[in-house]
Amino acid sequence: MNNPAIIQSLLDTDFYKLTMMQAVLHHYPNAEVEWAFRCRSEEDLSPYLGAVREQIEALAELAMSAEELAFLERVPYMQPDFIRFLGLFRFDLRYVRLEVEAGELVIHLRGPWLHVILFEVPLLAIISEVRNRVRYPQVGPEQALERLDAKCAWLREQATVEELAEFKLADFGTRRRFSYAVQTAVVERLAQTFPGDFVGTSNVHLARTLDLRPMGTMAHEWIMAHQQLGPRLIDSQRAALDCWVREYRGALGIALTDCITMDAFLRDFDLYFAKLFDGLRHDSGDPLIWAEKAIAHYQSLGIDPRSRQLVFSDGLDFPRALAILRALAGRCRPSFGIGTGLTCDIAGVEPTNMVIKMTACNGQPVAKISDSPGKTLCRDPAFVSYLRHVFAVADTSPAKAGS
Numbered sequence: 001m002n003n004p005a006i007i008q009s010l011l012d013t014d015f016y017k018l019t020m021m022q023a024v025l026h027h028y029p030n031a032e033v034e035w036a037f038r039c040r041s042e043e044d045l046s047p048y049l050g051a052v053r054e055q056i057e058a059l060a061e062l063a064m065s066a067e068e069l070a071f072l073e074r075v076p077y078m079q080p081d082f083i084r085f086l087g088l089f090r091f092d093l094r095y096v097r098l099e100v101e102a103g104e105l106v107i108h109l110r111g112p113w114l115h116v117i118l119f120e121v122p123l124l125a126i127i128s129e130v131r132n133r134v135r136y137p138q139v140g141p142e143q144a145l146e147r148l149d150a151k152c153a154w155l156r157e158q159a160t161v162e163e164l165a166e167f168k169l170a171d172f173g174t175r176r177r178f179s180y181a182v183q184t185a186v187v188e189r190l191a192q193t194f195p196g197d198f199v200g201t202s203n204v205h206l207a208r209t210l211d212l213r214p215m216g217t218m219a220h221e222w223i224m225a226h227q228q229l230g231p232r233l234i235d236s237q238r239a240a241l242d243c244w245v246r247e248y249r250g251a252l253g254i255a256l257t258d259c260i261t262m263d264a265f266l267r268d269f270d271l272y273f274a275k276l277f278d279g280l281r282h283d284s285g286d287p288l289i290w291a292e293k294a295i296a297h298y299q300s301l302g303i304d305p306r307s308r309q310l311v312f313s314d315g316l317d318f319p320r321a322l323a324i325l326r327a328l329a330g331r332c333r334p335s336f337g338i339g340t341g342l343t344c345d346i347a348g349v350e351p352t353n354m355v356i357k358m359t360a361c362n363g364q365p366v367a368k369i370s371d372s373p374g375k376t377l378c379r380d381p382a383f384v385s386y387l388r389h390v391f392a393v394a395d396t397s398p399a400k401a402g403s
Contacts, residue, residue: 003051005058006129006180010089011068011205013121014174016216018072018204021117022082023222023247028229029114033221034360036379037107037123040353045105048130052105053098055126059091059119071208077251091119107356113225120356124175128344128352132178136349141185143346144178148186149193151345155318156195167196167325168335170215172313173343174203176351183343187212190342199335215337217252217281218244220368221358223259228361233390237268245276253278254311258370262290264391271301279309279333285371287312287324295331305332313337314372317345369393 024031039045064086072078072086095111096119107123109116132139159167171190177183187206190198200213207214223240230239241255255277257265262285269277274297282290291310298305310332312324321336328334344351358366359379367378367387378384388395 003054003133005061006055006126007059007062007122008180009068009205010062010064010086010118011071011203011208012125012174012180013118013204014172014202014216014219015204015207015214016202016219017118017121018078018086019216019248019252020218020222021114022079023244024114024117025082025085026079026247027243028225029112031113031225031229032111032362033109033113033116033225033358035109035116035120035356036359037105037356038354039105040355043352044103045127045131045352045354046100046103048127048134049098049100049105051130051133052127055130056096056098056123057093059122060093063090068205068208075214077248089115089118095119096123109356113361117221121175123356124354125177125180127354128176129179131352132344132349136178136346139178139346139349141182144182144186144343145189147345147347148189148342151318152193152195155322158319159195159322163322163325163329164196166329166334167321168199169194169196169321170199170335170337171201171203171206171342172215172337172339173341174339176340176354177343178346178349178351182346186342202337217254218256220256220259220283223256224358224366224368225361227366227387228364233387237265238273241268241273241277245273250276254281254309255279256281256283257290257294258282258284258368260369260387260391261371261393262293264369264393266293266297267391269297271303274298274301274303279311281311281313281337283314283370285314287314287320288327290371291324291328291332291334306330307333309333309335311335311337313339315341317341 069083069087072083092115095109095116097108099106109119171187173183187201200215201207202216204214226236226240230236257280280294294310295305298308316336316338325334340351365380365383367384
């Protein structure tokens, strides 16, 4: 290769990819899926096609080491058959199509869910780092740590001792990190000096090498896929949650709420699920409005919201997280997952906003209708309209379904 491989471990990914992958192996090993890449910031990424393709080809050389498999064996809910499967797993490049169409970088994934699921996070990390190597060749971990140290100093000055003790932070920054080196340096520094409670990282490789807790449960794709896996569309969210409970038997109990808006989620999140899950994760819309809905819902079910964890993970930085913490003090158990605001927050650097989302399962469209209108993503506007109708979700945004 002309440049060093960006992804050098199969564990250099988000933990929830592995947790979902195990559930796919056990429940949907024959499901077929499609994914599509989109750059939300409309940046021209086509000049990086050659370098990105070279990095993707290098993925096929990766395999789990004995040490990596041993690390996963120590996770109590990782099953022996899944770990054996990971020992045999290789990225199959037949499932990836990468090209430039109409001047835009286009990536399509299509194949068995079990074999496609791990592509998303490495592909985004590759594109981000290839782009940043060209645009910011002089930037490295030193600048990232300088910025991080300043933010931690600000937090020490602004937060009380009691607030710092309750400020639970996890790194969620793999997919849009500036570089692997920057994420490694940032996570290591947070583990050593974060003034609050640094609880872990979503990056499994860094969790292993830095002796941290891997963080994560499920992503949107888990609930989206059930739109075509369950018997009825109206039951898809309940089917996704029920399958998760059967797989993990009380572990990994944080449910993601914004696949079809928070309101539609809460209509399905009845007393049964509210008792089985430890809490909820916010990923779009106003965080405090979301939190008030969650707290009121728990109270209506006779559950003390102070016993439940609310995880915030949408576009956060330290000031936003501290404001949320103060607003919810004594009312629930808030925690924060910060991504780009940790691993690509560098003076003079503009992060790229990009996603790879599931667009179909078993040949039929799936969609996400989040609490932030601009995050709606689907290849089929008619299916989005049908989904809105089934779940009684009004279209309050001028954004198109394919946006």
